Amino acid sequence: MPTEKLSSRAIVIGGGVAGKLSARVLADYFEEVMIIEKDHKQDQPQNRSGVPQGLHGHALLKSGEEILEEFFPGIIDELQDSGAVSANFSRDLAWFHHGSWKIRSHSQLMTIQQSRPFLEYHIQKRLQHISNVHSIYGAKPLRLVLDAKKTSIAGIEYQTEEGKVEEIDANLVIDASGAATFTTQWLKKNGIATPPIDEIQVNLCYASRAYEHLSPEDRDWKGLLVYPNPPHQMRGGGMYQIEANKWMVTLFGYGLDSPPKTDKEFLEHAAILDHPSFFGAIIDGKPASEVNIYRFPKMRRFRYEKMENLPNGLIVIGDALCRIDPVFAQGMSLSALEAKQLEKVLKQATKHQSLEAISKKAHQEFQRVLSIPWLIASIEDFRFPHTTGNRFFGLSFLQGYIKRVMLACSDNQIVYEKFMNVLHLKAHPATLFAPKMIKSILFKTVTPRHNLDKEKVIRS
Incomplete structure (x- = not known):
């Protein structure tokens, strides 16, 4: 000081x-x-x-969490003591993306989950x-x-x-x-x-509601993500456990005429996601709030x-x-x-x-x-056909490579660890282009895995 x-x-x-x-x-x-x-x-x-x-x-990414703790020493413990949920990002998050589940492994990346x-x-x-x-x-x-x-x-x-x-x-x-x-x-x-101003028109809308509890079934995760697989699938959703033993459930869609507003529409949206696990988790759940809508028309940078x-x-x-x-x-x-x-x-x-x-x-x-x-x-949003904005040179190459990274995350723990660090803004994307990473990503045939129930958590 x-x-x-x-x-x-x-x-x-x-x-x-x-x-x-x-x-x-x-x-x-x-x-x-x-x-x-x-x-x-x-x-x-x-x-x-x-x-x-x-x-x-x-979500508070790990980089943000670390800065928050630096500014306010002890606040992460306070949040957890007050009800925030501690989670191992790789082990406790079930993530279906580009048609495949990411590997479930015990990583060093711990995060906290709570409402804003x-x-x-x-x-x-x-x-x-x-x-x-x-x-x-x-x-x-x-x-x-x-x-x-x-x-x-x-x-x-x-x-x-x-x-x-x-x-x-x-x-x-x-x-x-x-x-x-x-x-x-x-x-x-x-x-x-x-x-x-830099702008990219994405036409995103999302609908959220809190749940007292999800469907009464065993689950080995504290968060579930089912993301779109563009260009054919435009909808996705995420849910995670928050304070007071509640769950925050968010559905989103790109280029939709109207987001889900009613109980029925909320379930219908969930039912057509890229994997049935999301719908199964909420079909017999108990909502704790109304459906709230938010629209995000474009990315904008001054x-x-x-x-x-x-x-x-x-x-x-x-x-x-x-x-x-x-x-x-x-x-x-x-x-x-x-x-x-x-x-x-x-x-x-x-x-x-x-x-x-x-x-x-x-x-x-x-x-x-x-x-x-x-x-x-930008790389991900330009996968959707309705997205408009300045498409930069090399976009197609990067989209193809990043998709290979995503698919490699389904059975390569090292690749997923590297990707998680980039995702949490703790590492530069250049780390994904190291020679060993390129070999793991480009020269390995990846078979998408679709069954969540058969996933095993690797603990190390």
């Missing part, structure tokens, strides 16, 4: 995962950190209106113990306040819950407001050009690092910066990785006791984090 603070105040717009983690980082470098949050304070784990996707399945409201609540409890972090709830940000030359941030203007308009000064503003970000509109109103006139002191993070297909469960972990990069640039700024070019440096670091997850999601 630096002995001398960079400045008197920093502001975070949005109190979701990205906002909370940003506030934790800023607390070490600013005398005061203010979180502007439009929702009310949560006194227990419950979904907020500002996070409509919170009612759906979420549960996770946010416990992060919030930890933030409340940091004396220089404060939240203004029920507040709506209205505009950015810039200096006279419109080259630097001077603060923001916001509306209180009572309707009063107030202005608060700051040398750094983090926009962590999510998909509903207003930053580009605010820049336009100040006559500032907006950043280039390229703020390419702007020459972005006001210094303005940083955009989390879903406000980049939204990647949520089926890949990378969102929360990417926010954590971005928070680590924010910490990196603030450490550098501390050496010079200056925030000069802080926005440019931060967004450059963020894009280094985002480039690989964006590539991975």
